[in-house]
Amino acid sequence: GAGVSQSPRYKVAKRGQDVALRCDPISGHVSLFWYQQALGQGPEFLTYFQNEAQLDKSGLPSDRFFAERPEGSVSTLKIQRTQQEDSAVYLCASSSNNQPQHFGDGTRLSIL
Amino acid sequence: LAKTTQPISMDSYEGQEVNITCSHNNIATNDYITWYQQFPSQGPRFIIQGYKTKVTNEVASLFIPADRKSSTLSLPRVSLSDTAVYYCLVGFGAGSYQLTFGKGTKLSVIP
Numbered sequence: 001g002a003g004v005s006q007s008p009r010y011k012v013a014k015r016g017q018d019v020a021l022r023c024d025p026i027s028g029h030v031s032l033f034w035y036q037q038a039l040g041q042g043p044e045f046l047t048y049f050q051n052e053a054q055l056d057k058s059g060l061p062s063d064r065f066f067a068e069r070p071e072g073s074v075s076t077l078k079i080q081r082t083q084q085e086d087s088a089v090y091l092c093a094s095s096s097n098n099q100p101q102h103f104g105d106g107t108r109l110s111i112l
Numbered sequence: 113l114a115k116t117t118q119p120i121s122m123d124s125y126e127g128q129e130v131n132i133t134c135s136h137n138n139i140a141t142n143d144y145i146t147w148y149q150q151f152p153s154q155g156p157r158f159i160i161q162g163y164k165t166k167v168t169n170e171v172a173s174l175f176i177p178a179d180r181k182s183s184t185l186s187l188p189r190v191s192l193s194d195t196a197v198y199y200c201l202v203g204f205g206a207g208s209y210q211l212t213f214g215k216g217t218k219l220s221v222i223p
Contacts, residue, residue: 004155031209033209033211035211040215041215042197042199042213042214042215042216043156043211043213044213045210045211045212048209048210056209056210059210091155091156093155095209100146100158100161101158101209101211102158103155103156103157104155105153105154105155106153106154106155108153
């Protein structure tokens with residue numbers, strides 16, 4: 001498809017497990033972003049990539065959160081030793097040439 | 113990053129024009145104003161962006177006064193499918209990378 005694709009759409013994990021969330025940006029988009037959206041709240045910035053370089057990770061809530069984009073295309077957000085407060089929707093967005101960001105439909109993560 | 117203030121919720125009947133106003137008193141010279149729409153279980157969708165005066169596209173209009181301390185998103189003749197949360201954002205440059213969303217305005221369109 002032409003849009004940002006995220007997988008899985010839903011993920012349930014037990015507290016303490018590690019999870020990995022995938023984002024396929026729009027082809028050719030240089031910039032890639034991750035956001036976390038809690039129920040009833042707006043998305044909150046986590047981290048930003050330009051190609052394979054992670055230029056800003058100031059929004060990552062703890063060192064349990066790790067993101068990578070090794071070849072400058074697909075990105076993975078990894079959360080280690082998940083906690084209940086990690087339950088949220090994780091959104092990925094991409095953009096190109098200083099244009100507005102295009103969002104995927106997110107991965108809903110539930111930690112039991 | 114400039115902070116924005118917008119109503120928590122609004123109701124409108126089908127077919128009416130809806131205007132959602134956003135305050136951004138601390139907007140910087142290089143900041144653009146961007147509006148996103150979000151439906152349940154979907155990611156935000158870009159609606160419109162502007163810097164000053166008026167911008168119109170096939171979906172909405174954006175009115176920005178000369179002092180740029182506020183902006184108004186105008187949705188003509190809303191339908192039930194326009195029920196969504198609308199976010200106003202300001203940021204440096206047209207493609208601001210660290211978007212700050214706030215809580216948005218929940219628009220409910222009533223038949």
